[in-house]
Amino acid sequence: MKKIRIIAVVEFVFILASSLMLGANATDIKPFLNSNIPGLNIQVNATAETLPSQNITVILKLSKLPEVKEVNMEHFNLSIFGFLYGKEKQLIANITGNTLKEYNVTFSVPENIWETMYGEITLTYDVKYEGPFGSLTVNYPDITVGFTMTYVENIYLEQLKQIFHDQLGKDLTPENLNETLLEYKQLKGSQNELGSTRVVIGILVITTVFFAATTLYLILRKPKEYW
The missing domain is CATH 2.60.40.1930 (Macroglobulin (MG2) domain)
Structure with a gap:
């Protein structure tokens, strides 16, 4: 199950990188x-x-x-x-x-x-x-x-939310980010037991995704008032 989650997160990284700038022209x-x-x-x-x-x-x-x-x-x-x-x-x-x-x-x-x-x-x-x-x-x-x-x-935040949900089955919220961090720690704790190269790579990927998602969420989330 954890290996499946790792693969999903890897896909999430590449999809996020390639899709953030997609969108339709609006001319009305x-x-x-x-x-x-x-x-x-x-x-x-x-x-x-x-x-x-x-x-x-x-x-x-x-x-x-x-x-x-x-x-x-x-x-x-x-x-x-x-x-x-x-x-x-x-x-x-x-x-x-x-x-x-x-x-x-x-x-x-x-x-x-x-x-x-x-x-x-x-x-x-x-x-x-x-x-x-x-x-x-x-x-x-x-x-x-x-x-x-x-x-x-704010297409970046909307797509980040969608990809996070599609790939991890969760809404992008502070609570779910914390849960993802907990899953990462559990996976890292079992590294010696599992011991495969894929798991090591997966841990590195989850680390990158978690901190990227956290940073992007804090930057991109809609402010309450700005004028």
């Missing part, structure tokens, strides 16, 4: 922001879901509201943030300009970014209002709007 576009600020409408559509190392498309549209006479855009900056290992906020891309139009940008998500992404647009512009007593121009400096956007699946 979803609206994440449709907001009116003085004189302006801001719309942001973007890829609904994606995977680490895959592309994301962001479509930004800035348009004048019909009730104002004129909008003069000085500058704007749309920053797209991801979260390093799902925890630490990190700038991924920028869209900048000074024209009211549609901007379409595609960029790649780094392989160590996952969970919900975040967008933040800051604008400085003038709005010309027309009234019964003439026109009035108002300056709006550094107007900022933030919003959540594309979800980047």
